[in-house]
Amino acid sequence: MGAVTRPNEIYIERLNKSYSQQQTAGDLHYIIQDVDLVVKGGEFFVLLGPSGCGKSTLLSLIAGFVSKTSGHLRVGEKEVDRPGQDRAVVFPQADSSLFPWLTVRENVEFGLRMKRIPAARRKEISDRFIGMVGLKGHENKFPRELSGGMKQRVQLARVLSNDPGILLMDEPFGALDAMTRRTMQRELVKIWQETDKTVIFVTHDIQEALLLGGRIGIMSAGPSSRITDIYEVPLSYPRDLAAPEFHELYNRIQAHFDE
């Protein structure tokens, strides 16, 4: 400690979340219990765990969509109690989160428009991020005219244009076909390296976790799930699926879920 806290660092200490009403101790059904985690600024952190283990709940807590039951959750110096522009969320389903009545460009400029940024500046920013996610030439299309992968690109460009310090991504490539998925994973790493964001990426796919993460946090099956282990991934980007180190790590992580 002691060093200046970067605004895109995340501190989580003994964090608990329960949806049950009765507050009598011992009777609470925790979704997640006693989660401790520090994510450094600019880090690519992957949350890996089986379905229904509370990964998304943890992400929603960090996003500020739901409130914690107890414990500490800080982003930078600030305790999280509501959504904020410093934490952008990429949702698993683009269809439920994009605005279908707006074109690609209008979707990407949404946050900027809410902040009343002048049109010329908006266009500059949206041009940059539409280009970065590879959607140049599709600016005037509506989401319904795009494929699943392209829609997730729109989501990504839309959050990036608000320049958040932290990207919270909830299985964003889960609904995509395998080929598109690989492309998106590669490009996400590239965008992360270009922009220096903190990324928390939720997935249940070990391979995806190893392709993307600098560190991988393993969540135990719910209820009362917690982060049981954290793996450092000492491999350089872009990651080589065929490398023996990749295999070795894969098997070690796989062993967690076989028990």
Add this chain to the structure above:
Amino acid sequence: MSKKIKNGPLQVLFWIALIVIWQLVSLVYGPEILPGPIYTAKGGYELLMDGTLLQYIGISSYRVLLGWTLGSLVAVPIGIIIGKVGFIRIFAEPFLNFIRFIPPIAFITLFLVWFGIGETSKVMLIMYATFFIVILNTFTGVLSVEEDKIRSARSMGASEWQIVVHVIIPATVPYIFTGIRLAMGTSFMAIIGAEMIASNEGVGYLIWNSRLFFRTDWIFVGLICLGLMGFLTDRAVGLLGRRMLARYGVVSTTSLKR
């Protein structure tokens, strides 16, 4: 496209067949019981020539359009508020589901007492007929806006007011549109009832008054006019919606285009 070309002649054939059957059946029962198409056309021509038909169609349409427009304009914001504010919804929802089962016609006497025998009572009745359907559809629409949309807007820095204006209202447009389109149907029912009981002008008056002269052919003229008025206004509203609101997901509901 090829389907459309095939459908055209079939449609014409269908209507011709309908008119032929109508004529044949009317021959069996005689013109007093069931006036045939020729009789009805003659009656219609008569009413057209003395000017009453167009005047009545005009006055009925005016009442419907005015009441329906005013009713919708008031109902949409109320529906949005009910959908957005849970506390209000707790009280509003049972009340709405209670009152929507009371047909407008049941209120005619009361409306005459409250708003007089002039135009006001009729327009108010149409407003009533429009009001609850539009409110119900609007707030259902507000409730079905996906949480992800609201959450993503919020984490992109939108204020609560901006979320209403830039997310909830655009996402609710198809529901609002369906509501006002359905309300058009109930508005026609309401106006005919009102004109039968408490008016001396309008298509409803024509249908009701014709019984005094036993002019069943005039009744048929009135019925056909009603059908045409409803059909045409619905098409016009549908077309307008498709043209202006396509980006909000309002689609054509005419089965021919499917």
